[in-house]
Amino acid sequence: MSIRVTLVQHRFPVGDIDGNVEKILQFSQQAIEQKADIVVFPELTLTGYPPEDLLLRPSLGKRISDALKQIFDAKLPIAILFGYPQREDGKLYNKAMVVDHGQVIADYRKQHLPNYQVFDEKRYFQKGADTCVFEFKGAQIALSICEDIWYDGPARRAYEAGAQINLNINGSPYSIDRSRERYQQVKHIVSQWPMTMLYVNHVGGQDELVFDGGSFVVNPDAQVAVSMPLFEESLQTVTLEQLDGQWRVQEEAHAKELSVESALYEALKMGLADYVNRNGFPGVVLGMSGGIDSALSAAIAVDALGADRVMGVMMPYHYTAKMSIEDAEAEAALLGIRYELLPIGEPFEAAQAVLKPAFGDKGVDVTEQNMQSRMRGLFLMALSNKLGYMVLTTGNKSEMAVGYATLYGDMCGGYNALKDVPKTWVYKLSRWRNEQGLVIPERVITRPPSAELAPDQLDEDSLPPYDILDELIERYVECDESLDTILAAGFNEEDARRVIRLIDINEYKRRQAPEGVRISKRGFGRDRRYPITQGWKPGV
Amino acid sequence: MSIRVTLVQHRFPVGDIDGNVEKILQFSQQAIEQKADIVVFPELTLTGYPPEDLLLRPSLGKRISDALKQIFDAKLPIAILFGYPQREDGKLYNKAMVVDHGQVIADYRKQHLPNYQVFDEKRYFQKGADTCVFEFKGAQIALSICEDIWYDGPARRAYEAGAQINLNINGSPYSIDRSRERYQQVKHIVSQWPMTMLYVNHVGGQDELVFDGGSFVVNPDAQVAVSMPLFEESLQTVTLEQLDGQWRVQEEAHAKELSVESALYEALKMGLADYVNRNGFPGVVLGMSGGIDSALSAAIAVDALGADRVMGVMMPYHYTAKMSIEDAEAEAALLGIRYELLPIGEPFEAAQAVLKPAFGDKGVDVTEQNMQSRMRGLFLMALSNKLGYMVLTTGNKSEMAVGYATLYGDMCGGYNALKDVPKTWVYKLSRWRNEQGLVIPERVITRPPSAELAPDQLDEDSLPPYDILDELIERYVECDESLDTILAAGFNEEDARRVIRLIDINEYKRRQAPEGVRISKRGFGRDRRYPITQGWKPGV
Known part of the structure; x- marks a missing residue:
């Protein structure tokens, strides 16, 4: 028994629903040519990620239903897993659907909505509560969306419901070291609830965010079997085989690792x-x-x-x-x-x-x-x-x-x-x-x-040397350390006070700055929402 | 039997916790001089509203506990109701506390967190679940915070728990007609669950937001008994008297109404x-x-x-x-x-x-x-x-x-x-x-x-006449109407297409624009979060 799965990490531009449907159909055709049984696209494939306030437009519902109809009507001989937003009983959900030969065979609502850093999902979505496990070619397959795998609950409940394979679709932006954290987290999940986890991510730049791709497969023994390239559009088909009640990918295929x-x-x-x-x-x-x-x-x-x-x-x-x-x-x-x-x-x-x-x-x-x-x-x-x-x-x-x-x-x-x-x-x-x-x-x-x-x-006439300045900035901006903590770490008080004051009073400049690539855990865009007018004193 | 309540609508600058504590103590003294039993301050009095990502700073906890200690230690002979953020079991809540003679006599967690338009409360806060009704001078008093009164649940549950008076503290920014909507909503609530509702709001500008004050009291018969001025710092003491099991304000005092x-x-x-x-x-x-x-x-x-x-x-x-x-x-x-x-x-x-x-x-x-x-x-x-x-x-x-x-x-x-x-x-x-x-x-x-x-x-050589332009903008930006809807309303197609296109492609300019006063239901600041790079077509 085997199942062939095609992982697609390609650009799905924000807002271009028609174009993204075309891409879904076109890559599904490629997957069919590669004799795949199922093809997996990243989170919110139809709208791109993050669609931001486009999700609030009333015409979203009609656009999405038109897009779904196109996918249904194509009746492609393959199971297509893609992400989309949908309103049900007046509430909008971040969803994943599997369409096989034009029929919906699974439909899932994201359970954990990120609403921190650059993410605003609670501005748009309600959270789902239901585990989704469906049978496909003799395998029990669970669906999950991005943030879901950063908590134990969804994977545990899927495992308890019998899932052997977990298809996880993502919109996970790059930051330094993020790729390693994803591997760690998926291994952590799989080592507790053994399943084959297929992680599929977006690739491409979207305003301040860069999606780095790097999709991968982790077998039930918590080993990474397949990794796809970082920062490249790529389509890869893997074969899962059943052995002793578990499904696993036999092949090993690793994309080139990149230095920091x-x-x-x-x-x-x-x-x-x-x-x-x-x-x-x-x-x-x-x-x-x-x-x-x-x-x-x-x-x-x-x-x-x-x-x-x-x-x-x-x-x-x-x-x-x-x-x-x-x-x-x-x-x-x-x-x-x-x-x-x-x-x-x-x-x-x-x-x-x-x-x-x-x-x-x-x-x-x-x-x-x-x-x-x-x-x-x-x-x-x-x-x-x-x-x-x-x-x-x-x-x-x-x-x-x-x-x-x-x-x-x-x-x-x-x-x-x-x-x-x-x-x-x-x-x-x-x-x-x-x-x-x-x-x-x-x-x-x-x-x-x-x-x-x-x-x-x-x-350096007006600023501390850059090695000191950068560490002060990292501590105050990225780690939210207070002046006291920074001084306890041995920094010169005059430097520290001056740098903190400069950071505080220059919010107005940053507010009018152009967009730029976010690479840290806290960039100066959507990530850090500070008042311009404020009287917080650095003190404790 | 009577209770005297002082309503304080003053500036509580964002981030200036020390200064805001001083103001609380100073206005409480004034309330004592006016022989008040209880003094009411607006939402998040300690941090000002909205504190945005200052709420994420780890030193917040210590600052807040220092502030609370100052208020406790003052042991003022009056009940002080103020708003503050507090972390409990690792979760941050938007809270309201009543301190009387240095003792906490009531403590409440906001139940409804706005996370739309300019509001991001789910980025910071968890929602509370408990009704808070306490006895004070023979009256049953409920606490509520801002958004809570825009849903039926909190008021209904407070009423069912025996509340006769509802003290509602707010951080409600001005927009055209907002003041009237507040009256309507409070009357709507009170007409179903008869209580005396005291609505206290911030006043002052905070970056793009302007808090317009306009605090007021609605009696259990759903009539506005007292209204405080718009756009002015003001402190007002009212007397509630008990009659036939209800408490109500006998006096009538109305601030001057303002034209639009x-x-x-x-x-x-x-x-x-x-x-x-x-x-x-x-x-x-x-x-x-x-x-x-x-x-x-x-x-x-x-x-x-x-x-x-x-x-x-x-x-x-x-x-x-x-x-x-x-x-x-x-x-x-x-x-x-x-x-x-x-x-x-x-x-x-x-x-x-x-x-x-x-x-x-x-x-x-x-x-x-x-x-x-x-x-x-x-x-x-x-x-x-x-x-x-x-x-x-x-x-x-x-x-x-x-x-x-x-x-x-x-x-x-x-x-x-x-x-x-x-x-x-x-x-x-x-x-x-x-x-x-x-x-x-x-x-x-x-x-x-x-x-x-x-x-x-x-x-007008490059734009439609302003009366047409402004209506197109209102429809597309504020009402989220699609091109089809706009055309159905009788607008010239060329004008409509051009204006929509201009709005879409100029997001990059707005992103670098300075802050300005928000007066509509959708300003171009935190209110409208559009991608710069996007392929949404105006169509349907």
Whole structure:
């Protein structure tokens, strides 16, 4: 006795229900050609994940029923498992359905709804209460959806109801180390309630989220038998065989493992590529300062989109070192991208002249620095408007955290690949990328970072060294540690207080920042919902 | 037999737990002086509302227990009802506590958690299940929190448990007509389960939300006996007397009712004033184009902050009509604010000259219009940086909806009073404000609106007339109507398709827009969570 199952990890774009139905039918045909009995798609296949407030539109019901009808009417000779939202008795559920030869043979409501971090499922869905186990070709198969397997209940109840195979469909975004956590959790579940667990995930970028695929199969002995690639569309058919009352996959097939740096880089590439491509931009334009953030951003853009879709612009002023211009030019040459040199001096000084009388007797201060940055933003946006290219924002997480960036200046842009990447990781990734082939001149990596908005300016004049800054940010933002806890860990009090204060008071800047790839357990998007106006004191 | 109750609708700033405890003790003292037996504060008094992700900080528990200890230790000779978050058995609850002479005499967990529109309570809280009715001076008193009274269950169960008085503490933000809906709902509840219902609400602006106060008392006969003012801090003591087994307030005291325009204007003023004041800005600076949006924004700013804290800047270019400069100057004079005239021509043309070679053979298009707008944004932000004033953004909801605004140009700023106000309402409010005293020259209201970024440009060249546009926006955004429904209502198909498409593709702009006062049932902030990247077609 055997059952062949095809796992499909492909892009199912958010909102495009018609297109996603077509994909379901097309991949089901492929699965039929591979002699599969059942084909498995990721969570909310019909709407893509996460559909957000599109789920509130009244026409959702009609669209979904039209889509279901298409799937039924195709009467394909294979069991198709897909995810979809459906309203029943006035309540919306996150569901999974199996359709075989046009007949519904199983239908399941997600039992655990994530409503933390970036997830808002309780805004839309009610939770289901029923276990779903159905017989298929002599096997007892359970359905589960994503969050369900992070609790013991659904798997235990499925096992108690006789399940031998558990098909788990997911919309699980990438974060560093997430893939390992998924394996651990599934093994933990299976080692208590032995079943073959098939985990199928989305792949592709969706605004701030990147779905990394990495679908896999764990046998009842809690060993990973099959793993599919990370960050790639892929379709794989496995054969389950019955032995001693258990079903298991005999074959072993493992996708290449990725290093932390490599996976992170793939996430940044995929997030950017899908944002740019899905939103129809012919390419991207970015400011190249000769610094490491823009150098790495340019490399990611070229790796994501190709050199002919990337344009770099160096916009020097008095404080721009000759070395910076040389390096920006060298980066562009190494990457083979279009490069423009557009000095901001004349319009900047013309603006200063008009504003001078209104400034009264106030001397030079940070205003003039921000004006330089904003003139560069104006240049980039003009190029974007004229050429249709999206402005790629190049700030990193450390800057976003403490507000070391100019709103409407270097923060301009449609998308930011490095938004959730701390500066220390910008260095690591740059070195790692150079190991794959030189794209960033060595001295860009070794020279001390500077915004070059004032004479002899260095980042470390106004911020603690980045290794300390990044640890403070991680503790305060990602781990929610209080000042007391941070001081007890041995940090300098002045540094800690200053960094916490900067993080707190710069919420208004982050609120107007472009989207960017989330790679941590707490990014600065939907993940961290802080009031701008607030009087929380860091204290205890 | 009588019980005197003091209702306190005051500002309890988000996050400032220490300050809020002080306020609780101070207003309790005032209530004691007014010979009250019990004093009632709004929902989550200790943290302010909504505290958002501050609720996730691990130090919350200690801060709350320190705060409770202060309230207990004060041993005030009055029963104090306030709201607070508390973790019990690892779960966080939204609670209400009554402390009398330092002893807890009642403690309640909110049973219904709003998780729609701007509310995210299921992100933080678990729901309670228990009715809380306690005896106090011979009366049976129930506690309830906000959302609880929008369902029948909690009031019914409290009534069945013998409650004669229901103290309901709220964090209910303003929207048009919300005040009337609250009266209706409380009357609906009381007419089924006769109790005296005391409704106490927050007052003040908190980022995009404005809490409008308007606390009130409904007697068991479902009549409103006492209403407190809208948009004002206020403390009021009422006397409940027992008659035939029911308690009721004998006195009648009604705050002045506000017209729709007047309430809306107060909301805009309060939202702006609290944002500016709580975030420590000495004042605001805004671009004055001679158009109606900036004229009304300036009037709101002056009414909210005083003329000496508002600065208007006219930034003309070739396409600025002489009439516009005259009108901007006239508005500034009528309002008595500082006014600057800063032409953008020289830096704008200098920027064009530098960019020309990079533009290649592309002709003049919308790029040059956006550059003018962005040069104005750069000017305003420079003044903001130099003088410390916050830039007040002046775009309205109609523009925000269809993206008729320049990102990093006229969209620059810290806060936008008109963000949720449709253009047709900008006209209504302008006329209404002029009736209270002329601040906007008549021809600013009567001349056809124009962005003045190109020769002889009019808004209606690229958009449907505003009365049609605003109705389309209301149907698509606020009512979630589909294209089919809109067409069935008789709208021109080309207009409808174009407007829907513009709303859909401009989500990226709104995502980077400043905060602004929410006045509708669906603003463009936390209220409407749309993907930027999405393939939903307007169709059915």
